[in-house]
Amino acid sequence: MSQDTNFTSEESDRIEEELAELRQRRDQLRAELQGDADTVGDRGDAADALQRSEDLAGVEEQINRLTWLLAGGNADTPGQVPNGTQVTLRFPGDEPVQMRIVNFLEETPAGEEDTTLTADSPLGLALFGRRAGETVTYSTPRGELQVDLLAIELPNKR
Known part of the structure; x- marks a missing residue:
């Protein structure tokens, strides 16, 4: 049975606040993991790094779930970027x-193949x-590539 994801303004604000806190925590964990990679330690340090890595995965999963819900996704299914989302990207050197x-x-509309990507593609x-x-x-x-996300416009936010 699917859960209703129509939030009141107050509920949306509360979720946005939680997302901001989770993103801060994610950035902190990433910095700590980078510090772990820069130092040599014993097995205890390796266990701490593993725990931080698992914590980071959990935080990212929660960020994705809340973002999905705010975008109107079904609470029972983990999601992808909603269909029809517009993004502005800058690829290196372009x-x-x-x-x-x-x-x-x-x-994909005819003629828009170069400006369309699927939600389940690696970039999507x-x-x-x-x-x-x-x-x-x-x-x-x-190999791994990077792109700058300049703007994102969810379909139900237009």
Whole structure:
């Protein structure tokens, strides 16, 4: 049975506050993990680093879940970026490009193949839970790539 995700303004504000706190915690954990990578330690240090890594995964999962709910996603299904979301991206060395996210390639309007990406593509999945201003890393067959997320406009926010 699906849960209703129509939030009051007060509920949305409370979720936004929680998201801000979770994002702060995520950034803190990332910094600590980077510090762990820069130091040599014993097994206890390795166990602490492993725990921080697991904590980071849990925080990111919660960020994704709350972002999904705020975007109107069903509370019972973990999500992807909602269909119809518009994003403005800057790939390294290129000008900003606006792209539309679709659930299925068949939803791509004729002539817009170069400015459409699927929600379940590596980049589409990496964009989930992200905010404008963040640099997003995603995996490709050629290795990890990065893109700057300049703007994101969810379909129900237009």
